[in-house]
Amino acid sequence: xxxxxxxxxxxxxxxxxxxxxxxxxxxxxxxxxxxxxxxxxxxxxxxxxxxxxxxxxxxxxxxxxxxxxxxxxxxxxxxxxxxxxxxxxxxxxxxxxxxxxxxxxxxxxxxxxxxxxxxxxxxxxxxxxxxxxxxxxxxxxxxxxxxxxxxxxxxxxxx
Numbered sequence: 610x611x612x613x614x615x616x617x618x619x620x621x622x623x624x625x626x627x628x629x630x631x632x633x634x635x636x637x638x639x640x641x642x643x644x645x646x647x648x649x650x651x652x653x654x655x656x657x658x659x660x661x662x663x664x665x666x667x668x669x670x671x672x673x674x675x676x677x678x679x680x681x682x683x684x685x686x687x688x689x690x691x692x693x694x695x696x697x698x699x700x701x702x703x704x705x706x707x708x709x710x711x712x713x714x715x716x717x718x719x720x721x722x723x724x725x726x727x728x729x730x731x732x733x734x735x736x737x738x739x740x741x742x743x744x745x746x747x748x749x750x751x752x753x754x755x756x757x758x759x760x761x762x763x764x765x766x767x768x
């Protein structure tokens with residue numbers, strides 16, 4: 610308890626409860642922790658269609674998520690090495706590297722990163738393969754944004 614007590618004492622001096630009338634100190638800490646978690650959730654969109662990437666990133670950014678996108682799936686691992694990513698959205702059909710192959714590589718190299726697959730050419734076989742290789746969900750285009758946002762918030766809250 611020594612380390613935690615010291616930490617709380619220092620934090621208590623930095624953020625005196627008097628500065629937040631009517632709020633308990635623990636409530637203030639919970640609010641701070643929640644805000645930090647929201648700001649730091651980063652989503653990477655991988656789709657060979659530039660417009661799809663821009664649309665998804667715009668919607669996700671407007672909901673408070675940090676976003677990045679790439680239209681060349683061969684650059685995905687480089688991005689994951691350089692940037693802290695919490696979730697990757699991957700299109701199934703892309704030139705150079707297919708979405709399922711990219712999913713397998715990501716889950717092998719970065720098993721803690723969540724992956725959601727998206728496809729305009731969905732098949733039951735693709736959905737089953739995606740789940741087998743570690744995708745948390747599979748969405749068909751056009752994407753139901755309400756469902757996608759719900760899924761993303763569940764992933765964010767579980768992390």
